[in-house]
Amino acid sequence: MRVPILKLHNYLLVSIQIELDDQTAMQFQEDLLSKIHETGATGVVIDLTSVEVVDSFIAKVFGDVVSMADLMGAKVVFTGIQPAVSMTLIELGIYLKEVPTALDLEQGIIKLRQELEEK
Amino acid sequence: MKETVSSVAIKKEWDIVGARQAGRQLSQELGFGSVDQARIATAISELARNIYLYAKEGEITFEELYDLPKVGLKIVAKDKGPGINDLSAVMQDGYSTSGGLGAGLPGVKRLMDEFDLVSDGEGTKVTTIKWARL
Numbered sequence: 620m621r622v623p624i625l626k627l628h629n630y631l632l633v634s635i636q637i638e639l640d641d642q643t644a645m646q647f648q649e650d651l652l653s654k655i656h657e658t659g660a661t662g663v664v665i666d667l668t669s670v671e672v673v674d675s676f677i678a679k680v681f682g683d684v685v686s687m688a689d690l691m692g693a694k695v696v697f698t699g700i701q702p703a704v705s706m707t708l709i710e711l712g713i714y715l716k717e718v719p720t721a722l723d724l725e726q727g728i729i730k731l732r733q734e735l736e737e738k
Numbered sequence: 739m740k741e742t743v744s745s746v747a748i749k750k751e752w753d754i755v756g757a758r759q760a761g762r763q764l765s766q767e768l769g770f771g772s773v774d775q776a777r778i779a780t781a782i783s784e785l786a787r788n789i790y791l792y793a794k795e796g797e798i799t800f801e802e803l804y805d806l807p808k809v810g811l812k813i814v815a816k817d818k819g820p821g822i823n824d825l826s827a828v829m830q831d832g833y834s835t836s837g838g839l840g841a842g843l844p845g846v847k848r849l850m851d852e853f854d855l856v857s858d859g860e861g862t863k864v865t866t867i868k869w870a871r872l
């Protein structure tokens with residue numbers, strides 16, 4: 620199974636609607652990076668509204684995605700993180716400090732625009 | 739009191755997802771709230787991945803505990819892998835021999851209410867419990 624990645628102007632939009640096993644998470648990382656390369660997108664919004672579990676492996680993949688996308692000139696914003704997910708992440712000891720977040724897709728795009736203008 | 743035991747074998751990567759889904763389902767049936775369900779599913783995911791990564795295969799067992807008015811879910815993750823040499827090191831945040839975040843075991847301890855780790859050359863056994871008040 621693959622996570623679909625949509626393009627909108629110079630942004631990529633991703634909504635993770637499937638249960639992420641390790642393989643799917645790695646595949647997603649790869650697909651997203653090639654898509655950034657292909658399209659020259661400057662911003663990515665990843666919506667996690669339907670994601671119920673983020674464990675240490677998936678958190679690492681997300682963190683890596685942010686750093687790698689950054690190297691390629693694209694900013695990543697995560698949206699829709701469920702309260703239960705944010706609580707378990709903190710208890711796991713994972714602080715996604717560098718990772719910009721927003722409430723929903725719309726706020727995510729606004730945030731991206733702000734971040735990109737600041738550059 | 740009534741006790742139900744079930745288990746999930748961990749042999750392939752997808753079993754990590756299978757185990758955490760089974761655990762979440764059980765925790766929901768037992769009446770855990772959504773945050774506790776997420777804690778339990780995450781803890782199972784960590785334990786199952788450790789089995790898959792370090793011992794190749796093993797088993798996660800679920801046991802429903804009834805100590806009314808408390809109910810609990812006991813999770814035992816067991817393998818016959820190489821075991822852990824330095825038990826105190828692995829409980830420190832950030833300690834990993836695989837380039838991981840090293841958040842797994844110390845994280846599971848924080849997510850759950852009771853935690854016990856036994857390991858030697860014969861394998862590793864992690865026993866952990868989450869309690870809910872009905």
Ligand SMILES: Nc1ncnc2c1ncn2[C@@H]1O[C@H](COP(=O)(O)OP(=O)(O)OP(=O)(O)O)[C@@H](O)[C@H]1O
Nearest residue numbers: 675788792821828834835838839840841842843862
């Ligand atoms: N079942 C096991 N058998 C053998 N060694 C284990 C087992 N579980 C954990 N370990 C050892 O303990 C270390 C710490 O485990 P822990 O789950 O805390 O972190 P990690 O797996 O390295 O990284 P993360 O879980 O954050 O992705 C591992 O790197 C590994 O060396």
Ligand SMILES: [Mg+2]
Nearest residue numbers: 784788842843
């Ligand atoms: Mg681990």
